[in-house]
Amino acid sequence: LAIVDPPYGINISEDLYKRGKSCKKNGYREWGNKDWDKFKPNEEYFKELFRISRNQIIWGGNYFKLPPSRCWIVWDKGQRNFSFADGEMAWTSFDKSMRIYEFSRGKLLQQNKIHPTEKPYDLYRWLLKNYAKPGDKILDTHLGSGSIAIACWDMGFDLTGYEIDKDYFDAAVNRLENHKRQMQLF
Helix, strand or coil, X not given: CEEECCCCCCCHHHHHHHHCHHHHHCCCCCCCCCCCCCCCCCHHHHHHHHHHCCCEEEEXXXXXXXXXXXXXXXXXXXXXXXXXXXXXXXXXXXXXCCEEEECCHHHHHCCCCCCCCCCCHHHHHHHHHHHCCCCCEEEECCCCCXXXXXXXXXXXXXXXXXXXXXXXXXXXXXXXXXXXXXXXXX
């Protein structure tokens, strides 16, 4: 099962950088001007993704030319008229009904985010619970903050994750290692 969140090609990093201090007032740190979101993946990326995985969940699917699907996933961020979108959409290869996952983006602002478009750990747990089967191997081609790595660890799924930005990769690995060291009571 591939669960991926590739760049949407909307250049969000540059937008955040230009806003600078106003982002800090809204709970964002200054991310620096990285160009990871300047370009969408090309057709070859999607061709290979479909070749190597049986099923796919692709965040930002509404930004890409993908086959028709009746099973879209919507993350309702629980905030209206926020500076970014009120929700995000994921295209899936599943033959199921559309589902909406509600999780307030405000909860993310309370934690130390390591990526400007970080998805919540709880969202990935929900995806794995509802779309992954026991024994599935999970692929994430754009690891980002590593939320999926924590969810896979907690739920016993093998994950292959890729991240080309060294800063984000190191932060995600550190985040996962810190999580593994936490003692769980139940």
